Amino acid sequence: MSSAGLPRDARLRRPGDFAALRTSSGRAGGRCFHLRYRENGLGHARLGLAISKRVSKRAVERNRIKRLLRESFRRVRHQLPSVDLMVMAREQAAGVPGAELLRDIDGLWKKLVASRADVAEPLKRADDTSTIER
Template sequence: MRAAGLPRETRLRRAGDFAALRHASGRFGGRCFSVRYRPNGLGHPRLGLAISKRVSKHAVERNRIKRLVRESFRRIRLELPAVDLMVMAREQTAGLPGPELLAELDGLWKKLRSVRLEATLKADDPAGTIVR
């Protein structure tokens, strides 16, 4: 039986990948999370996490947030475009219940799909003749 974890190729691991996202990327966010993204040309999305001690001084709480983000990404990753993602938690994330955080993450994934779709439409129609 195959493990249900997150495959190694779907994670950002190198410092250079994180640095590239910090310097040249699109971004959006919600109440609890901020997301940076950029196309990666690999054919699948990759996830990186940045959950600092500013969010919570307790490692247990930071690890809970990371597990929730990874699980949410694992469930939706096949529907996402081929981008590198860095998810950063905001200070108000700590202490919120899991279902509330998962609901916000679902909204962010939906926003990511629409942002990428709009960029694709603009590239396909440089004259701007497509009406939405």
């Protein structure tokens, strides 16, 4: 595999990792994709893809969507929090041009970073004399 590819430790590979994301995880959704995420404690983000035949019967179309998702993740993975991510394509993703798919997933990455930044900061009281731990 080339050095430009997605490293092995940046991918979800075990069925148990996917099952954990299906049962207890945070969610975010866009027009073409649905994202599930969960803390992993590894110090870096990991990506798993679930692009079913319901999205498109044609493997070439499903593979195009996966390539776009991996490329987008490759560009932003160092900015993402330490979470396991599972991206699922919605049925309407198959007919959408690549640039539009990238815009949709980039919006989800931004939502994820913003939501995790809110959790990382402790809440402050109105009088600002102390902080409240979440």
